[in-house]
Amino acid sequence: MNYEPVIGLEVHAQLRTKSKLFAPASTTFGASPNANTSEICLGMPGVLPVLNDHAVQLAVRAALGLNCTVHQRSQWSRKHYFYPDLPKGYQISQYDRPIATDGHLKINLESGEKIVRIERIHMEEDAGKNVHDSAITGNRSYVDFNRAGIPLVEIVTKPDIHSPEEASTYMKALRQILRYLWVCDGNMEEGSLRCDANVSIKPIGQKELGTRTELKNINSFRFVSQAIQYEILRQAEVLDRGEKVTQETRLWDSQAKMTRSMRSKEEAHDYRYFPDPDLPDLILEEKMISEIRTHMPELPAEKILRYTQELELSEYDAFVLCEDADVAEFFEAAINRHHNSKTIANWVINDVLRAIKGQPLSALSFSGEDLGTLVSLIDNQTISGKIAKDVFQQMLATGENPEQIVESKGLKQLTNQDEIESIIDDILTKNPENIDKYKAGNTKLLGFFVGQVMQQTSGKANPKLVNELLQKKLS
Amino acid sequence: MSNEPKIDLDEVQRIATLARLKLAPREAKEIATNLGDILKYMGQLNEVDTRGINPTSHAIALPTKYRADVASTGMPTTKVLRGAPERIGDGFGVPKIVE
Numbered sequence: 001m002n003y004e005p006v007i008g009l010e011v012h013a014q015l016r017t018k019s020k021l022f023a024p025a026s027t028t029f030g031a032s033p034n035a036n037t038s039e040i041c042l043g044m045p046g047v048l049p050v051l052n053d054h055a056v057q058l059a060v061r062a063a064l065g066l067n068c069t070v071h072q073r074s075q076w077s078r079k080h081y082f083y084p085d086l087p088k089g090y091q092i093s094q095y096d097r098p099i100a101t102d103g104h105l106k107i108n109l110e111s112g113e114k115i116v117r118i119e120r121i122h123m124e125e126d127a128g129k130n131v132h133d134s135a136i137t138g139n140r141s142y143v144d145f146n147r148a149g150i151p152l153v154e155i156v157t158k159p160d161i162h163s164p165e166e167a168s169t170y171m172k173a174l175r176q177i178l179r180y181l182w183v184c185d186g187n188m189e190e191g192s193l194r195c196d197a198n199v200s201i202k203p204i205g206q207k208e209l210g211t212r213t214e215l216k217n218i219n220s221f222r223f224v225s226q227a228i229q230y231e232i233l234r235q236a237e238v239l240d241r242g243e244k245v246t247q248e249t250r251l252w253d254s255q256a257k258m259t260r261s262m263r264s265k266e267e268a269h270d271y272r273y274f275p276d277p278d279l280p281d282l283i284l285e286e287k288m289i290s291e292i293r294t295h296m297p298e299l300p301a302e303k304i305l306r307y308t309q310e311l312e313l314s315e316y317d318a319f320v321l322c323e324d325a326d327v328a329e330f331f332e333a334a335i336n337r338h339h340n341s342k343t344i345a346n347w348v349i350n351d352v353l354r355a356i357k358g359q360p361l362s363a364l365s366f367s368g369e370d371l372g373t374l375v376s377l378i379d380n381q382t383i384s385g386k387i388a389k390d391v392f393q394q395m396l397a398t399g400e401n402p403e404q405i406v407e408s409k410g411l412k413q414l415t416n417q418d419e420i421e422s423i424i425d426d427i428l429t430k431n432p433e434n435i436d437k438y439k440a441g442n443t444k445l446l447g448f449f450v451g452q453v454m455q456q457t458s459g460k461a462n463p464k465l466v467n468e469l470l471q472k473k474l475s
Numbered sequence: 476m477s478n479e480p481k482i483d484l485d486e487v488q489r490i491a492t493l494a495r496l497k498l499a500p501r502e503a504k505e506i507a508t509n510l511g512d513i514l515k516y517m518g519q520l521n522e523v524d525t526r527g528i529n530p531t532s533h534a535i536a537l538p539t540k541y542r543a544d545v546a547s548t549g550m551p552t553t554k555v556l557r558g559a560p561e562r563i564g565d566g567f568g569v570p571k572i573v574e
Contacts, residue, residue, distance in 0.1 A: 019546040026546035033565040034556065036549045054544035075532050082495050084569040097532075130572045142566025145555075270493060280537035 001240060003201040005232045006209055007161035008119075011174060012152050013184040014126070014192040015058040021125045021151035022049030022092065029190050033131075033144035041149040043088035048278055055151040059099055059123050060284065060292050062153055062183045065299060066118050068103030070289055074122075076279040079271045084143045085128040095273045098122035099282065106301070107173045109166065116170050117158040123282075126150040147191070153183075159198070159209070164225035164232070171195060171224050180299055180325045188219050195224055199231045201239070210235070211245040215259055218252045227252035231259050303328060311341040320349050326361040327353070330368040337372025344375050351389075355396055365399030374402040384463055387411050414461045417469070420453070423461070424469055427452045438474055446470060482510045 017027055023040035040047045063070045077095035103118035128145040131137065155174065161167050175193055178184040186193050200212035213235070218227045230252075235245050250259040298306070300322045307318035321331050327348065334344045352371065356363055374391060377383045383391065383406055394405045406412060414420060427449060428435060438445040446467075453466045487507045491498045498506065549555075552565050561568030 017544045019544050024542070024545060024547040025549050028546075031549075032552070034552050034567075035565070037555055038547075038550055042550075042555065050540060050542045052544050053541035056541070082493060084567070084572060130569075131566060132572055137563050137568075137571075139571055140561070140563060140568050141570070141572040142563035142568050144566050270489075275532045277533070280533050280535070280539060283539045 001236075002204050003232070003236050003239070004204045004206075005162055005228070006159045006200050006202065006212075007163075007167055007228060008159040008198040009157050009161065009167060009170060010196045010198070011155045011171070012126075012194045012196075013062070013155065013178055013186075015055045015151040015153060016182060016185060017052055017055050017058070017151055019052060020149035021052050021055050021123070023149050025149065027150050029187075029192075031146055033142070034146065036146040037148065041087070041145055049092065049276075051279070051282070052151060055123065056099075056282070056284070057288075057292060058151075058181075058183045059121065059153050060289060061181050061296065062155070062178060063100035063103065063121050064289075064293055064296060065177055065181045065183070066100075066103040066105055066121065066155065068100035068118060068121055070100045070284065071097065072284045072286065072289070073097070074099045074282045074284075076276040076282065077273045078276045079124075079273055081271060083127070084141070085130050085145075085148070087128070087145065087148060091125060091127060092276055092279070093124035093273075094122035097281075099284075105170065105173055105177065107166070107169050109169060114166065116160045116166075119156045119158050121153050121155050124152050124154060126152050159200075164228040167197060167228050168221045168225040171221055176300055176323065176325070180297055182297065182325075188221075191219070194219050197224065197228055197231075199228055199235070200245070201232055201235045210239075211247050213245065213247065213259075214249045216249060216251050216262065217254075223252055223254055226254075226257060227259060230257065234259065307341075311335075311345075313341060313345050317345045317349060320353070321345060324361070330361055330364075330371075333368025334372035334375070337369045338376035338379070340375055340379055343379070344372065347371055347375060347392075351392055364396075366395045366401070370395060370401050377402055377406060381413055381415060381462060382406065383411055383413050384459065386463070387413070387459055411460060414457050415465060417465065420457075420461055420465055421469055421473075423453055423456050424449075424466070424473060427456070428473065435474065446474070449474075482507050482514065 014027075015021075019025060020027060020038075020041060023038045025038040025041050026036045028036065040049060060070055074094055075097040076092055078090040079093045079095070080090045082089055098120045100121040101119065103121070104115050105118060107114050107116060126147045126149065128143050128148040130141050130143055132141040157170070161170060175184075175186040175188075178193070179186045184192055188194070195218050197215045197218060198212045199215060200210040202208070202210040213231060215227050215231055218224050231250070238245050246261075249262045251262045252259050303322045304315070304318045307313045307321065308315055311318075313321070320327075322328050330352070331344065331348050334348070335341045338344070348371070352361075352364070374388055374395070377391075378385055378388050387406075391402050391405050391411065394400060394409075395402060398405075431449075431452075434445050434448060438449075449470050450463070450466055453461050453470070454463075484503055484507055487503045487510065488498065491503070556562050556565065556567065559567045
């Protein structure tokens with residue numbers, strides 16, 4: 001039978017704060033186990049949680065960026081379960097009164113634009129991390145509480161997604177917007193952005209939804225689509241055999257490329273939510289919300305529009321530059337230094353992005369301003385475009401600024417007409433037979449003469465001037 | 476309201492499992508009676524007519540209290556692990572968890 005998949009995504013995004021949601025312990029990634037904790041993170045008796053104001057501001061910013069209604073009153077709830085990664089025996093989360101609801105995110109599919117509705121955004125604290133590595137822990141595991149209490153927002157979609165491709169496109173668009181908003185660094189490898197998917201299928205045309213399974217641990221764009229694809233096929237096989245899909249939590253095993261049942265989690269599905277008596281309602285002043293609204297950063301769609309209309313870039317170039325917030329920022333730093341957006345756009349797309357090969361831009365040892373300076377040196381004829389490529393390689397290797405490189409290596413372009421003319425005369429005297437051939441119609445030989453001049457000047461002669469002078473002398 | 480909350484033995488065993496407790500049958504019976512009594516006692520609240528009253532989420536109406544986002548040095552790991560029943564490196568040793 002043919003089935004139609006129905007998918008909803010729950011994304012956990014780590015808010016970009018220095019300290020935890022309710023405690024002053026650091027959120028720095030990569031610290032040694034249990035170095036970033038406090039009495040509050042560890043659930044010691046007698047401690048009280050105190051809310052991080054910046055985390056709340058970031059959550060509101062995320063909500064506004066995703067077109068949600070922000071609620072001026074929301075509530076903290078305790079979600080109870082007993083597991084070694086949860087020292088208090090409950091997680092502070094939001095349940096029936098989340099901070100924001102009813103938003104949407106536009107995504108661009110090959111078939112056109114699609115709107116994915118956001119059901120809710122709520123704030124919560126992260127749990128600790130269970131580590132099991134038989135080489136170190138043998139027949140035991142250990143718990144690292146560095147993540148315990150890290151501020152998260154959980155962003156839940158309506159079941160509006162209908163294919164693995166739509167799911168991964170949504171994830172990419174969400175990551176992009178959260179990075180633009182400076183809400184989350186989007187680093188999936190470090191666990192700053194994590195995705196669970198609710199997947200069900202139903203015969204095409206049927207109204208009511210099928211039984212869903214919840215997929216966990218799909219923490220890369222590739223896994224999102226692979227896991228969902230696998231699960232759709234698995235459920236179709238179950239239904240085709242005349243059996244029923246069991247509602248359960250399943251874990252994506254990226255090694256085996258399959259999902260498998262997580263029975264351990266099933267039993268724990270009674271969270272006994274109730275309002276946290278340690279925390280009063282979260283009340284947001286209208287003034288605070290409107291303040292955040294007026295200071296919203298420019299979002300990708302607006303930026304693309306500005307690049308094409310005001311900077312007159314092609315849609316493709318604008319799209320590539322805006323794909324990542326850091327790249328757009330780099331580009332803007334460059335054009336602020338030197339107003340030649342088209343040439344700089346080409347440099348960023350063809351040279352910078354190629355040089356970093358998918359690595360984060362922070363790996364680059366020079367700034368956007370430096371690239372702006374490099375292009376200005378071409379435009380004011382200090383160096384030729386060809387020399388600029390060499391300077392660029394040097395910048396990549398050493399991080400030196402372009403003016404320094406040009407100065408120290410003596411790469412300044414030769415623009416003195418007399419000097420170039422005397423070099424040309426010298427070359428012409430040495431190659432009388434090529435002059436004859438040129439005059440007889442072999443005009444390709446102009447390239448030979450240009451090459452000779454460039455060789456004599458180590459590529460520093462202004463190519464335009466060389467061409468003009470040569471043509472004049474050979475005519 | 477008159478519907479008396481009751482807790483049966485299955486419910487007690489389920490809660491015990493969630494709380495990682497092992498109960499002997501005799502204990503389960505006793506706890507079922509105790510929990511039933513507690514619920515009955517709390518059930519008196521159902522007699523109050525709350526129509527037209529907004530749900531209360533907190534006993535004292537307090538404004539939201541914030542702290543600034545400043546990170547301080549964490550608790551020293553040796554202190555953190557002082558109460559750990561077992562240490563594995565700098566971690567809390569626990570029974571094997573594999574999902």
